[in-house]
Amino acid sequence: MLRKCKSEPLLEYLPEELNGNYISHPQPISIFHKLHRISTLSISICIFLYIAIGSISFHFLSHQIKGKKTNGFLDSIYFCIVTITTVGYGDLVPNSVATKLLSCVFIFSGMAIIGLLGIRGADYLIEKQEMLLGQAMILQEEVINPQQFVNEFKTRIVWYKLVREIIFLLVLIVVGIIFLNRVEKMDFVDAFYCVCSTISTLGYGDERFSTKAGRVFAIFWILISTLCLARLFLNVVEVRIEKRRKELVTWIVTKRLWLIS
Template sequence: MASNGTREPLLPQSPDPSAPNTNGQLSRRRHVRCRSAPLANLDPLEKIGAGSIQLSNSVFGKLHPSFQEVAIYLAGYLGIGAVIFYLVRQQITGKKTEGFLDALYFTIVTMTTVGYGDLVPNSDLTKLLACAFVFTGMALVGLILSRAADYLVEKQEVLLIKALHRHNKVGPTQILKEVEVNKTRYKFFVVFFLLLVLIVTGTIFLVSVEKLDVIDAFYCVCSTITTLGYGDKSFSTEGGRVFAVFWILTGPICLGQLFLYIAELTTEKRQKDITKMVLTRRTTKADLEAADLDDDGTVGVAEFVIYKLREMGKISEEDISLVMQEFEELDVDQSGTLSLSDITLAQAPHPS
């Protein structure tokens, strides 16, 4: 862009490396924190998990709004389902215990698509209700996977990092860095541990309460968590179904979350490989020409960073074009820089 006949670079250039340093030492670039940035004024511990949650002082403190939303949906779904299937309980056949408990158990088995077959709808009405509840239940499970499970895992990240580094004193800054670098891996570890606990707990319960042998108990646990639900082994006692109401909800969700984190880890590894390739290959003349956004024959630090980010796949050509378009619209005086007067003039209402 031109100013007084002189072409100025569109993006800010790096400082002159030949400029003297008053301290007599090599100059260091300082990363200035923008005062308007969302994380600018947060304590390091508060920034952990920012964008999804902010850590509270207690695991049982004030619930995150997204978790509250999921809890309300889940309670509403289970409550409505239990009442409806209780009212039509005479049209459901199978191994029954207590009326309302069976209705709640049937709702959860339908919602998680486990479908043991120990309770089966045997009328047109109950079959249609089951079809409706299985689709809405699957949608709700997806919502829980994306919000509630992730929320609970986030709550344990700091505790997990401190446990892994229990022999070393870890401060808030180190915890923040550790979480940002290895967030998905720690989530995977937490969910994997929770899944192991659920498998062991379910197996022990089926052996002690449902009186299954160890192999059958483990077989029932696996068919439930994977929502395979053959139905030859299930929770048939009243105490077993009370346990199943809570256990069946958490098992399949943890397994689904585990597979989600495995996919994220695979994607992250691929992204790191691309980043390493981009940063280690030699810079060529073609690279400099591609990085020169304002065509002034030189590449500033901002232009170089943008080019490298584009090569890594962090941003796209369309992203750059949109940002450049906004910059040009705000740069009213076409000076190549933005000032308060530029923004005021650009955003001022135009007379009709």
């Protein structure tokens, strides 16, 4: 490990293959990696506890919830999922003071968890920016060939992640349409309409999962598809960051070479 001054990011020398030759050069590591941050595991635990506590609570109060029901505990889990994802079809509605107050608690709890996901995404983007600063600081002392340095940015990986999320989301959409058509007996237009309103968390409520098998499917599909859409937006931002990153590196290298010459 190397640190040349207190304000400089920690650097670690790692072997990397570049232009057919193995070289060792410093790779920036985020200075925030030892600071407190919201981890993916913490968010996953929060979501699990939210669903578990909510399901048990609403199961005991299921007789105070009106709407089309299929299975007591299954409906409770389904109700928690459509609440935390803010879909809210309206097929299951609190019908007493106790359930309404409990729903308010879980609505704000779900919003808090979604907020944690947003904070985690912000942490990730901040770390990407801090890594860029580290690259620029290394650049001032060690880069000779500008093209060599620019090629180190793995923009193809970022684009690959974006394409992967798009494909995964399209697969989820197709699976959702087929399921709604075959199990919920919707025509393809209504199924596509239901899928779009669900993934976007609009949840108009005119088309929804109403069978027992449909709600089992919805518990997993709604949660995965809404999170996939959020990851897609994050990857779009990351692609933009990588583009600006590459432009900045090219500008710094060009300016440095101009000053040297």
